[in-house]
Amino acid sequence: MEAVNLLSSNRYTEKQIGYLFISVLVNSNSELIRLINNAIKNDLASRNPTFMGLALHCIASVGSREMAEAFAGEIPKVLVAGDTMDSVKQSAALCLLRLYRTSSDLVPMGDWTSRVVHLLNDQHLGVVTAATSLITTLAQKNPEEFKTSVSLAVSRLSRIVTSASTDLQDYTYYFVPAPWLSVKLLRLLQCYPPPEDPAVRGRLTECLETILNKAQEPPKSKKVQHSNAKNAVLFEAISLIIHHDSEPNLLVRACNQLGQFLQHRETNLRYLALESMCTLASSEFSHEAVKTHIETVINALKTERDVSVRQRAVDLLYAMCDRSNAPQIVAEMLSYLETADYSIREEIVLKVAILAEKYAVDYTWYVDTILNLIRIAGDYVSEEVWYRVIQIVINRDDVQGYAAKTVFEALQAPACHENLVKVGGYILGEFGNLIAGDPRSSPLIQFNLLHSKFHLCSVPTRALLLSTYIKFVNLFPEVKPTIQDVLRSDSQLRNADVELQQRAVEYLRLSTVASTDILATVLEEMPPFPERESSILAKLKKKKGPSTVTDLEDTKRERSVDVNGGPEPAPASTSAMSTPSPSADLLGLGAAPPAPAGPPPSSGSGGLLVDVFSDSASAVAPLAPGSEDNFARFVCKNNGVLFENQLLQIGLKSEFRQNLGRMFIFYGNKTSTQFLNFTPTLICSDDLQPHLNLQTKPVDPTVEGGAQVQQVVNIECVSDFTEAPVLSIQFRYGGTFQNVSVQLPITLNKFFQPTEMASQDFFQRWKQLSNPQQEVQNIFKAKHPMDTEVTKAKIIGFGSALLEEVDPNPANFVGAGIIHTKTTQIGCLLRLEPNLQAQMYRLTLRTSKEAVSQRLCELLSAQF
C-alpha cells in the first residue's frame, strides 16, 4: 500500500522507489494491481515526460499480460499524440513492442498504425529507431497494414546513407552515420519483397550499392568500432540483397564482398561472412559465385582456431555442395572429422552421410564413404546412417558385389567398430555369395571372419550376426555343419539373453528340419525395402534441417528423441522371417512385408526431396523415395500399403472390371495430432489426361490423430496409356507444411481380362501377331530367385490368364488376355522363358498395338 502511495507521489525520487517496488512485487498481488495500474495510468496522463518515462519503463520491464490488458489501449495514443516528447515517444514505441511480443492479441490495431508508420519521418533519429523496431515486428504479423512503411523506410535509408558523416551529429558513431537505425531499416525491408514501384526500387538498389561501395573505401578511422559499425550495416544490406534474391548483379557483389571477409583478420567478420554465405549459397544467382570460395572455406575448416567459426565453415560447405564438388567436399569433411571437435562430430557425420547419398553418381563411392565414416567416427554414426547404407545396397544391385567385397576387406582390420560389424554382417549375409567365388573370401573364411568379431559385440549385433549365419546356411550349404555347431553350442543355445537364445534355437531348428527349398524361400534375399527406406530418409531430413537454417539445437533434440523411439532395427525383419510359414512367403515374395508387419514409420520422405529440390519451387513434391518400388509391387496386386512415413500411411484397395475401376485410398494419421488442411490431389499429366478419367470427391480437410479417412477414386480407362497418375498430398502437421507425392498404381494391365485358350489357338493367334511392331521382347537378369510358383502367381496377378500345357517347353510360361479400354479392346499374348543357368528371363509380348506391347513388357519385366 505504501508503495502505491509512493507511486502516486509527485516527487521524482519517491515515484522512482515506488516503481522499483512494483517491479519486484507486481505479479504477486492482484488486489493491489488495480491501484498500481491506476497510478501508472495517472503518470501516463501526466504530461510530465519524466513520470511518463518511468511509467513506460515499468510497463515494459514487467511486460506481463495484465500490463498488456491494462495499457495496450493507452500506449498507442501516447505514441502518436502530437505533443508527446521525443524521449517519451521512444519509450512508448518500445513499450508497445514489448506488450505486442508478450500478448499480441491485446494490442489493438487501428488508425494509429498509419500514424506510427509516419514516425519513420520523424526529426528525431532516436524516435525513428524505436519506431522502426516496432514496425518491423508489427509488419511481420500484419504485412498489409504496414506496407506503406517500405517506401518511407527506403527514403529514410537513402537519406542516411548519402549523408555526410557529420550531418547526423550525435547519431554518427565513429564516422558511420546512424548505424543502428540503418540496420533496423534494412531489417524492416526484409519483411517485404522487393518494392514494386520502380522509383522506390531504384532508390533502394542505389542505397545498397552505396553501402557496398563504402565497404571498399579506406576506413575513416582505425578504430575497430568504426569498421564494426560499418560492417554491421553492410551485413544487414547483404542479408536484404539475399532476401530479395532478385538482383544478380548485387548478389554477386555481395558474394565477392563476403569472399573478402572470409580472409579478413577479424574473426568476427569471418564468422559472419561464413554465416551469410550459407544463405547466399541457396540463391540460384550466386550459387556459382559462392562455389569459387570453396578453397578458402576448406582452409577455414582446417586452420580456424575458433570452433564456432569452424562450425559455420562446415555449414557453408554443406550448403554449397552440389554434384560437381561433392567428392571434394565429402573428402574434406571426412578428413576434418578425424580431428573435429567432439561437440560437432555427430552433425558432421550426418552431413557427410546425406551429401554422399544425395550426390552419389557412383554408388561404390557412396559405400566407400560411409564405410570410411564408420571407421573414422564409428561412435557418432547413428543407426539411421548404417540402416541407410544397407538399404541402398539392397536396392541397387549394381553395387552389391562391390559392397560385399569392401566390407569383407574392412572387416579384416584387427579392430573395427561395431557399426562396421553390423553393416558387414548384414551385407555378407545377403550378398556374401557374390564374392564367395574368390578363394580368399570363401564362405568359410567369411564366416570365420564374422565369428571372430562375434564375442566382442553387444547383444543386438550378435542377434544380427546370428541372422547372418542362418542366411549363410542357405547361401553356402558347405558351411552348414560349422554354423550348426556354433548355434548348438551352449553359449548360444543357453544364452542368458532371450533374444539370442530364441534366435539360436529357431535358426538351428530351421536349418535341420527345413528342406533346401523351404530354406531358400525363407532365407531369400531381402526384397528391396521401400517403407524402411523412407524412414531413414526422414531421420536424415530432420538432421538435415539445421544446415539450411541455423537452428541446430532443435533438431538435435528431435533427433535424440527419435533415436530412442526409433524403428525396429532392420535385423528384426530377418527374425520375423525366421518363423517358417511358407504360405506367407508366397504372398510376401514379391513384396516387402505389408504394413502390419511393422515397417518402421518414416516421415516426410517426400519432404526431404522437397528440401533438396526446393529451388525448383514446384508445388507438387517430387515422388517419395521408394515409391517406385512400391509402385512396382502394385502392378501385380491391388491391395496393400502404398506409402508410409512417420506421419502418414496410405493404403490402397482397388478393383477393376473391364475398362472401369474403383480405388479406395485410405489415409491414416499415425500421429496423435491433427492434420490440418489435408488435401490430396490427383494429378494426371497432359499426356495421360486424354487416356484416363479419374473422379473423386475431396476429403475432410482435418484428419484427427490416429484416425483414418477414405477417398474413393472412380477410374475409367479411355484408351491405352503409359504414365501413371500422381497422388499429391499436402497438409499441415504441427505448424509445418508437409508435402507427399506418390505414383498411384493405376497401370494398363489393371484392365486386363484373362482369356483361356488351347495350345492350338494360342499359337495361331501368336502367328497372326507376327508383325515386327507388334512384338516387344526383353531379355533381362532375374532380380529375384527364379521360383516357378511365384512366377505363376505374378503372371496371374498381372491380369492375364496363365495357360498351362501350351508351350512345348514346360518351363516356359505363357499367358493371354484382353486389355479393355473405352475405345478398343486389345488382345495380348505373352511368353516368359526362364533360363535357370544364366539366371535370365526372356519376355515376349505380342499385342495388336505397339505401345501396349511396349508398356506391358516394361511393367512385367520389372516383376521378376
Add this chain to the structure above:
Amino acid sequence: MIQAILVFNNHGKPRLVRFYQRFPEEIQQQIVRETFHLVLKRDDNICNFLEGGSLIGGSDYKLIYRHYATLYFVFCVDSSESELGILDLIQVFVETLDKCFENVCELDLIFHMDKCNCWVIDEASRRKKREAQRHQQVHYILQEVVMGGMVLETNMNEIVAQIEAQNRLEKSEGGLSAAPARAVSAVKNINLPEIPRNINIGDLNIKVPNLSQFV
C-alpha cells in the same frame, strides 16, 4: 530482442545481471554460471559470437560478448538483432559508463557491490555508500540504453543528458529521507503470503542501494 545482459568479472562473480525474460531465480544463477563457463574458455582473439547455452534456449540465441580487462559484458540476443550492432551497443554502454564515472578502470569497482549487503545502509561506511550509489547509476544508465529487452537509445550524448537530468531532479528533491524509511516500512508491513520467497535478502540487495543516496 535482448534476453539478458550479464556482466561478470574474470572470476565469474556477477556484477550486473539483468534478465528481460522471466526465469526463476535459481535458473538465472545457473545461466550466469553456464554463460561464464562458455565465455571463459574462449581465447581473446577469437570471435565474439557464440551460440547460447542450453539453459537460455540453445542456438536460437546468440551470446555476444566483449571482454574488457577484468570484466565480461555478455548480451544474450535472439536472431532479430544484428550481431555487430549489439557488439557496438556494448561499446556504447561501456563508453557511457566511462563518461558518467570519469574513470573506467574502476569498472570492476563500480559493480563491486557484494560487500554492501545490508538493508539499512551503514552510516559509517561512506565508501560502500558511494559504491552502492554508483551501482544504482549503472542500472539507470542501462535503463536508458535498453528498455525491456529492446534497444532504446544508442546516442551517447542523449543517454548522458537523460542521466544528468535525473540527477538534477534528484538533487532538487534532496533532503528527502522519508522515502526510504517509508519504503522499508512498506515492505515490512506487507504480509502477503507469496511474497517472502521473492523478497529474501539476496533479492533485495540488488535494489537496496537505491536508497543509499537519500540517507
